[in-house]
Amino acid sequence: MVTLSAExxxxxxxxxxxxxxxVRDEGNTRPTRxxxxxxxxxxxxxxxxxxxxxxxxxxxxxxxxxxxxxxxxKGLDFINQVKKAEAFVMGFGLxx
Amino acid sequence: MASDTVISVLNILSGVVxxxxxxxxxxxxxxxxxxxLRYISIGFLLLGLSLFLEAGTENLARTTPVNAASVRGxxxxxxxxYTTMQFAAYxxxxxxxxxxxxxxxxxxxxxxxxxxxxxxGASPALIGALAxxxxxxxxxxxxxxxxxxxAIVILLLFIVYHGVLVFTRTKSNLSxxxxxxxxxxxxxxxxxxxxxxxxxxxxxxxxxxxQFCGFLALLFFxxxxxxxxx
Numbered sequence: 023m024v025t026l027s028a029e030x031x032x033x034x035x036x037x038x039x040x041x042x043x044x045v046r047d048e049g050n051t052r053p054t055r056x057x058x059x060x061x062x063x064x065x066x067x068x069x070x071x072x073x074x075x076x077x078x079x080x081x082x083x084x085x086x087x088x089x090x091x092x093x094x095x096k097g098l099d100f101i102n103q104v105k106k107a108e109a110f111v112m113g114f115g116l117x118x
Numbered sequence: 119m120a121s122d123t124v125i126s127v128l129n130i131l132s133g134v135v136x137x138x139x140x141x142x143x144x145x146x147x148x149x150x151x152x153x154x155l156r157y158i159s160i161g162f163l164l165l166g167l168s169l170f171l172e173a174g175t176e177n178l179a180r181t182t183p184v185n186a187a188s189v190r191g192x193x194x195x196x197x198x199x200y201t202t203m204q205f206a207a208y209x210x211x212x213x214x215x216x217x218x219x220x221x222x223x224x225x226x227x228x229x230x231x232x233x234x235x236x237x238x239g240a241s242p243a244l245i246g247a248l249a250x251x252x253x254x255x256x257x258x259x260x261x262x263x264x265x266x267x268x269a270i271v272i273l274l275l276f277i278v279y280h281g282v283l284v285f286t287r288t289k290s291n292l293s294x295x296x297x298x299x300x301x302x303x304x305x306x307x308x309x310x311x312x313x314x315x316x317x318x319x320x321x322x323x324x325x326x327x328x329q330f331c332g333f334l335a336l337l338f339f340x341x342x343x344x345x346x347x348x
Contacts, residue, residue, distance in 0.1 A: 035150065107146040109343035113292040114158060115284030116218075118150050 035118050037062065037070055038079070039104050042097050045080060050090045121323045122180045126173040128330040133169030135333040135340075136162045142345045157214025161207045168203035171196055197259060201266045208273040215280040260314060267311040274304040295339035302332030 032040075037060065044059040045051045057067045071091065074080040079097035083090055093101075108118045140162035147155035175196040281297035309325035312318070 104149060106344045107149045109292060110142055110146045110340075110345065111150055111152065111155065112288065112290050113296040113339050113343060114154060115280075115288055115293055116150070116152055116154060 033118060034070075035104065037066075038074060039101065039108075039118070041070055041074060042079060042093060042101050045091050045093045046098065046101060050083070050092055052088065052090050056091065121319055122176055125323060125326045126176045126180075128326045129169045129173035129176070132330050132333040133166045133173065135337045136166030136169060138340060138345075139336055140166060142340060142343075152218075154214045154218040157210050157217070161210040161214070164203045164207035164210065168200040168207065171200040171203070175200065194259065198262065201262060205266050205269055205273075208270050208277065212273045212276050215277065219280070260317075263314045264311065267307055267314060271304070271307050271311055274300065274307055278304050292339060292343055295335055295342065299332045299335035299339065302328055302335060306332060 040060040041056055041062075044056050048055060048059075053067060053071065056062075056071070057064065060067070060070075062070065071080065071082070074097070075082050075091075077096075078094055079100050080091045081094050083092060104118065111118060140159045143155050143159035143162060147159060175193050178196075179193055278297070278300050281293070281300050285293045285297050306325045306327075306329035309321050309328060313321035313325055
């Protein structure tokens with residue numbers, strides 16, 4: 023007998039959204055803060071931050087204490103688009 | 119005649135909403151990448167185009183004389199096309215829901231218009247033959263209409279059932295709006311089936327009005343999901 027888990031693993035899109043929302047809410051955000059809020063391992067955090075930086079949704083900056091991330095205008099627009107898509111698919115019983 | 123105008127306007131407005139839902143399903147699918155969204159987008163596209171064609175055909179029927187046989191031929195062709203498109207649209211929705219249920223983890227062309235001959239300058243025998251032919255065509259249209267409406271009602275019953283399952287699982291207002299929209303469209307097609315069975319133009323107007331209310335519920339859904347700015 024096959025038992026299906028009620029909880030699906032988070033999709034890449036959902037992880038992107040969690041990271042971007044964390045940076046949007048916190049402002050200039052250190053990687054450890056993102057790691058804590060987005061509930062990711064260090065390796066996966068580095069991978070996703072690299073992807074978001076490459077897509078110019080986040081901007082990586084450096085100060086005397088180390089790296090921090092800020093949300094770009096493109097990143098904010100992406101959050102809004104994904105939130106709308108999330109609401110739309112919810113109407114048909116889907117999740118992002 | 120006034121009721122024909124009302125039906126045409128309601129069908130055009132319903133078609134606009136259907137195309138809007140199709141567009142937003144397409145856009146959401148580009149982000150989310152789910153097969154059900156692809157089927158919803160294709161289904162509402164077919165539905166929107168068929169409603170425009172239906173409204174156009176009704177306008178043609180209203181504005182041309184009854185004996186314009188060539189125009190009646192075009193109407194018959196259009197009727198077959200939009201009836202098939204509506205049936206295909208609901209079939210696509212149902213198929214999408216079946217696939218999404220089976221794969222939970224990730225998410226006929228109509229016959230051409232018959233050749234027609236102009237009725238102008240016809241002899242009494244020709245007029246008689248034409249009248250018999252028009253009665254035969256009328257019976258054919260009614261049969262196709264009733265069979266397609268019955269098939270659409272059965273498909274919509276399945277879609278509504280799936281909508282109830284989605285709502286009981288998610289308990290979200292957004293899925294309730296989609297369910298409400300499909301319930302109204304389902305009720306409308308039962309009335310449209312009745313309109314064909316009893317050849318009642320009153321039931322036709324009520325059916326098309328309820329169908330429009332169903333699309334209005336879907337428009338509210340788009341508004342609440344943040345897609346249509348009020």
